[in-house]
Amino acid sequence: MSWWGKLAGGAFGFMVGGPIGALLGAVLGHNLDKGLKGLSDEERLPPGDQERVQTAFFTTTFSVMGAIAKADGRVSRDEIALANSVMAEMDLNEEMRRTAINLFNQGKSADFPLDEVLNQFRRECHRRNTLIQMFIEIQLQAAYADGSLHKAEEQLLLHICKQLGIPEFAFRRLEKMIRAEAGFSGRGGGGRQAGAKPSGPTLEDAYAILNVSSDASNAEVKQAYRRLLSQHHPDKLVSKGLPEEMMKMAAQKTHEIRQAYERVKEARGI
Template sequence: MSWLGKMIGGTIGFALGGPLGAVAGAAFGHTFVDKKEQVYLSSRPNAGDTLSSNEEAQLVFFTAAFSMLAKISKADGNVTENEISAVEEFMKRDLGLDLNSQQTAINIFRHAINSNESFDAFAIQFYSVFRTQPNIIELLMDVLLRVSAADGSISSKEEVMLLSATRIFNYSNADYARLKSKYVKETNKYYAVLKCDENSSNEDLKKQYRKLVSEYHPDKIESKGLPEEFIKFANDKFKEIQEAYDNIKQERGI
């Protein structure tokens, strides 16, 4: 993550403002300037000291994800060992973060827990950047649900936050229910992955499978110039879609 060195070194002249900027500034130990400001220390920073659009997207995703995970982990008053393990799994397995990046994520998580900013404030700023990228929204919803269910169930307070995220992200109730069923047994998880139900016809399943495979195909994801964290996460999603369809085909004898 090329942006990480700039953050740690405090060389950024223009970065994100808002609630995510406050948490990132505390985590990195220096103050960021809102990207909309016209002047920074009486002069514009050098091009090498600014974030590219992709780097800024990475910073927003990284800060928002771990800030929102912190708030939802603390929803019941205490962060449990199971929730911590789920967050660590997200860092290591899904995002493939190195040790330096893991420590940065932990710092953001810790500062966000005690931040005066709300879960909704983080979600709104995240959505302002990724509103046109539903795949990334779904990936974040997935990990929020995974951490919420890490203790074996989703509490009422966690559910309030999750449902608030669905409203902010314009994420449908049907998609939320299907995604939730991956972690809280309500329907067959393989149908949830394909965004279908057990009454769907074989032809509808096949159409949905092809649609999702096209959306999450590694070549298509990489062609969008998305941050590297998304690419690995999307590749895992691609494999999950294939596994789900293979299992349903076996169950149905297709």
């Protein structure tokens, strides 16, 4: 049974407590902490269990997305559209979609416990860096939904990265990648535009997506390509705790990486 199926069915053994559990419990109208206390230690699944991480990822993704959308002082139509497009890509059922919207709204509230949620999310991920990186990529797409990264959004994202143990140079690399992807993937600054058709990456975009310079050797380009494919492999990410519903997003990432590599190969004649 999926993480959501167990949650909806009242199987609290894998669930998280703390601020993430309180946040999810508030939007679902459940007392998750009470459910946890009713179980013996033998009945609980190990910390970091896949379903537990998937639940934390889903909850943190949409609530933090709301916080970032509010960072520049207002939530734009593009930012709401981006959140809706993520939900559409995940093909959420009505109950899950309603939960995601409520989490987004919780993140916009003045009393949203951002640091507490991030700290618990980092613990639940158990240093799974590729999973945390995917989380940041989604948040960057949200930040660029209105076409630009506002200063307040940038500062908040840097703070989020610091809380999650991601150095600034890694954030800048991901930011560059997301900007490049937006240039050719049919996204308008991070949000998908209805009817927009991908035109294929420019050579500059392709190098940015692969995170290599134009003077990198063919071997370095190939190595970067293989590393990125491995990091974004949908099955691998799900095994680490990405919700199954986000597999389509990971698959889109790998498609864009392949497009970028083909563009570089074409330019180099390899």
